Amino acid sequence: MKQRNFRTIETNGVSLRTVVEGEGPLVILLHGWPQCWYLWRHQIDPLVEAGFKVAVPDQRGYGGSDAPEEVNAYDIIHLTGDVVGIADALGYATFTVVGHDWGAPVAWNTALLHEERVNAVVGMSVPYSRYPVGELTKQENFGDNFWYMVYFQKPGIAEAEFEADIRRSLRMIYSMGSGSNAQEIFFKPKPSTSGFLDGLIDPLEQPPGITQEDLDYYVEQYKRSGFRGGLNWYRNIDRNMEITPQLEDKKISQPALFIAGEKDVVLKFPGMNLDGISNWVPNLKKQIIIPDVGHWVSVESPEIVNEALLSFLKDLRSQN
Structure with missing residues (x-):
C-alpha cells in the first residue's frame, strides 16, 4: 500500500x-x-496531480480518529463542524467538499450550514433529502420486516453482530453493496428479529474493486475503532432533522455534481427520488449514473469517477 502523509x-x-x-x-x-x-485511495493522486490540495479524514468514530462516547456527538452539526475545522486548520477560507454514502449527507449539509465556506459540492450514492422524524427509524413503518436503520438504533446490538467476526462482516457488507450482486439480496424480506447479516451472501471471491490487501487494511482499522462510532451516525437520523429546522425548505446553492452506480441499493431506498434532486440542488451541473456499478463507485469504477470529478473541478477553477 502506498505511504500517505497523515x-x-x-x-x-x-x-x-x-x-x-x-x-x-x-x-x-x-x-x-x-x-x-x-475509500478514496484511487482519487487522491489524480486530484493532487491536477493541482489540488486534498484532505481525506477518517471521520469521527472511524479508523485513527477520535470516537466520542456520547451518541449526540455524531449529529450533523458536529459532523459538518469537523469538515469546516479541517479547512480552518489548513488555512483555507473556502473549499470543495465531496462525500460518499454517509459522507454525502455531511457534504450536502456542510454546503447548507456553512454556505459561505463551500464553493462546490459533490455527492456520491446518496442524493440530498430530508425525512420526517421517525420515517426511517420506527419499526411500525416496516411492518414485521427487517429494516437495518431500525436495527441500528439500539446501541450494542449491531456492534456485537459485526465485531464477532470483523473480517466476515466487512466481506459480506462490501459484497452486498457491490454491482456484482443483485439488489434483491439486500431487499429480500426477512423478519424484524433478524440480524443485519442474516440472509446475506458470504462470497468466495472478493467483490469488484476490493483486493485481499484492501480487506486486510479495513479489518485492521475496524479492530482499532470498532463499529460503535459509525453506527452512532444512524442514531442521529431523527435528531439531525430536529436540530436543523432552518434547513426545512433551504436549497443547496453551490455548483454540484452527483455520481452513483446504476446498481446501487441506496437508489432503491424510500424517498430516494433522483428525478427530484434538482429541486433541492438547482445548480446541479451533472448527474452521472454508471452502468453495472454498485454502491462503492469510487473503487468499482475509479476511472469514470475520476474523470467526472476532475472535469467538474477544472470547470469550476476555469470560471474563478
Missing part, C-alpha cells in the same frame, strides 16, 4: 487522522459507512 487535525473537540497531500484549491473527501479514508 496529519492529526484537532478540530471541534476531536482529533481527526487526515491524509493531507498536494497544493492548490482545497478538496475534502468524506467517506461513509463502513469505511475510512481508504
Whole structure:
C-alpha cells in the first residue's frame, strides 16, 4: 500500500487522522459507512496531480480518529463542524467538499450550514433529502420486516453482530453493496428479529474493486475503532432533522455534481427520488449514473469517477 502523509487535525473537540497531500484549491473527501479514508485511495493522486490540495479524514468514530462516547456527538452539526475545522486548520477560507454514502449527507449539509465556506459540492450514492422524524427509524413503518436503520438504533446490538467476526462482516457488507450482486439480496424480506447479516451472501471471491490487501487494511482499522462510532451516525437520523429546522425548505446553492452506480441499493431506498434532486440542488451541473456499478463507485469504477470529478473541478477553477 502506498505511504500517505497523515496529519492529526484537532478540530471541534476531536482529533481527526487526515491524509493531507498536494497544493492548490482545497478538496475534502468524506467517506461513509463502513469505511475510512481508504475509500478514496484511487482519487487522491489524480486530484493532487491536477493541482489540488486534498484532505481525506477518517471521520469521527472511524479508523485513527477520535470516537466520542456520547451518541449526540455524531449529529450533523458536529459532523459538518469537523469538515469546516479541517479547512480552518489548513488555512483555507473556502473549499470543495465531496462525500460518499454517509459522507454525502455531511457534504450536502456542510454546503447548507456553512454556505459561505463551500464553493462546490459533490455527492456520491446518496442524493440530498430530508425525512420526517421517525420515517426511517420506527419499526411500525416496516411492518414485521427487517429494516437495518431500525436495527441500528439500539446501541450494542449491531456492534456485537459485526465485531464477532470483523473480517466476515466487512466481506459480506462490501459484497452486498457491490454491482456484482443483485439488489434483491439486500431487499429480500426477512423478519424484524433478524440480524443485519442474516440472509446475506458470504462470497468466495472478493467483490469488484476490493483486493485481499484492501480487506486486510479495513479489518485492521475496524479492530482499532470498532463499529460503535459509525453506527452512532444512524442514531442521529431523527435528531439531525430536529436540530436543523432552518434547513426545512433551504436549497443547496453551490455548483454540484452527483455520481452513483446504476446498481446501487441506496437508489432503491424510500424517498430516494433522483428525478427530484434538482429541486433541492438547482445548480446541479451533472448527474452521472454508471452502468453495472454498485454502491462503492469510487473503487468499482475509479476511472469514470475520476474523470467526472476532475472535469467538474477544472470547470469550476476555469470560471474563478
